[in-house]
Amino acid sequence: MSSQGGYLVEAIDPAYGTTTLLLIAAGAVALLLFLIIRVKLHAFIALVLVSVLTALVAGIPVTDVPDALSFGFSNTLGSVALLVGFGVMIGRLLEITGGAQVLADTLIGRFGEKRAPLALGVAALLFGFPIFFDAGLVVFLPIIMTVARRFGGSLLLYAFPAAGAFAAMHALVPPHPGPVAAAELLGANIGLTLLVGAPVAVLAWYVGAFLVSQAIGRRVHVDVPTTLFGEMNGGREADDDTGSGASGSAGTATRTAAPSFATVLGVLLLPFVLISFNTVLTTLQTAGVIEEGATWAEYLKLIGNTSVALLITVIVATLVLGLRGRSMVTVSDILDKALGPICAIILITGAGGMFGGVLRLSGIGGALSGSLSNLGISLILQAFIISTLLRVAQGSATVALTTTAGLLSAAVGASDLGSLQLTALVLAIAAGATVLSHVNDSGFWLVSRFFEMDVKTTLKTWTVMETTLGLSVFVLSLGLWAVG
Template sequence: MEAIEPAYGAVTLLLIAAAAVAVLLFLIMKVKLHAFVALVLVSVLTALAAGIPVGDIPAALSFGFSNTLGSVALLVGFGVMIGRLLEVTGGAQVLADTLIGRFGEKRAPLALGIAALFFGFPIFFDAGLVVFLPIIMTVARRFGGSLLLYGLPAAGAFAAMHALVPPHPGPVAAAEALGASIGLTLLVGAPVAFLSWYVGAYLVSQVIGRRVYVDVPTALFGELNNGRDTDDVDDDTDATGGGSSRVTTKPRTAPSFATVLGVLLLPFVLISCNTVVNTLITAGVIGEDAAWAQFLTLLGNTSVALLITVIVAVLVLGRREGSMADVSTILDKALGPVCAIILITGSGGMFGGVLRLSGIGDALSGSLSDLGFSLILQAFLISTVLRVAQGSATVALTTTAGLIAATVADADLSNLQLTSLVLAIAAGATVLSHVNDSGFWLVSRFFGMDVKTTLKTWTVLETTLGLSAFVLSLALWSVG
């Protein structure tokens, strides 16, 4: 669905957006209205207030909702299946023990974050986070303290890679729009992502985790007792017909570290194949009609890659010592708790989609472009405004690059300065994640946090991460 011609000026649209966010926070935090209901209600009211024609409002609502669900629902569903199998079979414990054995207890958060940086190279933020959840929670249960000490470094790592490093779609699209080299953006973006993550996410997360205590939630991955899921209770009836309940222990032999690592690496390898093939097609090295290339692209599609990983996990983890019926029960228990997460995330996308279609982002960014700031500061501010206005980091990246492309073409910039602009735009697209961002709701619900706590933790971390990346992009700009 295309953006609708703005019915009001930039100031009025900004006031409407600010009022919508304020009403949403009031409904969720004060009235205690369920987040899904509040998001849908405020989306409808915002569409009306922003002047979207009444007949177009249903399409405007489904635009953001369906787009978000299309990318999130399958990833979350398959991801929690993999996570549940790793948890129940003891695979997550094996991986956690190995990480801690190599890095030590004090460096456990750092180890989780570095592992997430590695896995986050080809994998999108939401897919990477959901696959890593059982490992994060296993480590947090073992050592105690706030879940945020262990969860935020990993989540911040996935966010940094997703925003700053090709082959993720945002930086690739921005680089192409500005005429920057994708190869140079990759070579420069990777160390920038690591440094900005270490300063703006890892160090900040350790401060936040010591000040804000969040217990490990048990809704997605229940408490374990010696490798056996404590939810496994069989109700039997004795020979006399009397009902007697007994807990049947199902001891399992934990899988090897190589098996667990193989399961986690499988989606990484498959998605990497997709990335490599698409890069070669774009470069003209291979033809896009090649059958083998299309097949690898299919296998490397994120949803298909996770589906294949689920099947492999069922065979090498679930079926090792249990029947297929047992495995189906495990997967059923994994899917139930994520329904609310998927719906809330989709409705967050709906709210962001309504703000996007209202034209607020274009109106505000158009106003900023005339203020006479330096090009790199202008790029950062426009991207930040778009991020705050409509929520999506990828949309903020691509839209900002398109808005300043003509100015950049006339500026005769060096290759390093072009790459610096891409990174500055990515930095602006990272800061101030809030209630119109579907990723905000994923982190909130996966970590078991209410909206106020998520604003105090995740929003702060995303902002420090983005500001750290912007400072580094400024340094590169000055030497370019």
């Protein structure tokens, strides 16, 4: 087992056969669900405990167990903690200044009240082109909450269309890293993958996420959370709950005019524009259009890094939203109070990454891959099955997508496949990597904590919707395979 920066980066040589390893993974998931759902043990404690036990039972040497735990935890926190922190700051500023209400009113005015969930989903599809699932979701939270409060009913009616849109775009459409990596490994054309993947993502989202989310929302009621953004009073909160008002007098409630729609839209668009610098330039460098290491491109990629882009957006939001009739002391207090409620979200998400990391390092994914790579079935079905099993076994959609593409690359290279069939394979792999999000997936915990759902409710709502989304993608990929 190798390490890098003190943390493990490779799976150990499996101590058991594939069947035993899969039984260990299944037992670990069952124990985790039992501890959280039946024993009511706190999710963070349960995840860490089960991660330790799984590492020991799966044969990871005792001396390497601490590094194995740190691997998944630190990797997840490194990608999630900053963006959740900056994202909730942006969301709080949008919420408390009335910006979220302005955007919600404009969307509803254009689409109509009955199509509010559709409006949120369409907006998320557009914003989801350059941005990752978790970053897009956290920035959209205040708009989702505002619309849900206004019209009532289950939060899922409004939250899942947007969350499903971000998930679909992240899994299927370049320049997101998963489909780009899979296309490269299989020799598929990235441009064609983009042109085909985008409409497939929209169609699959409408059937597998939007329609399903409306059915789920009518059946399962989830209240609008108040932990992150609090109770709203007419769409905006008085500043007296954030400390001193703009005048500097403690306890004085100060209300300022809501920002314009253009200002709010500009704040929301800023991170998406900046992040697109990173994703688009990386894709162009990979394709050889732009020289690797070009200084100007590296600077643009830096400000397009998700965390840096959100940092810049927080600063801009502070200037154009927060300081409208408020002092910097008041704004700092607003931001400080926004960070408190997300501690549990970050820790539980990191622990979910820890659990998934232990499953990967234990060799479960590798053993499963090796046993499935020579199945005597068609490539398109093989792609979906392998990707699905890897997704279920170790949690990470990206790992499932890239590992499956690597396993099939030799067989694909030996086959006489057309460009459209290669793209269909990429989509089938992405479909398998989307289904059955559960307790070893850090995204599962983000959704669970953000929307304040218990594990059982998240399994029968989010897991179901992710599965129908993935199945919808697979059905469409089969059609492309047939005509390709």
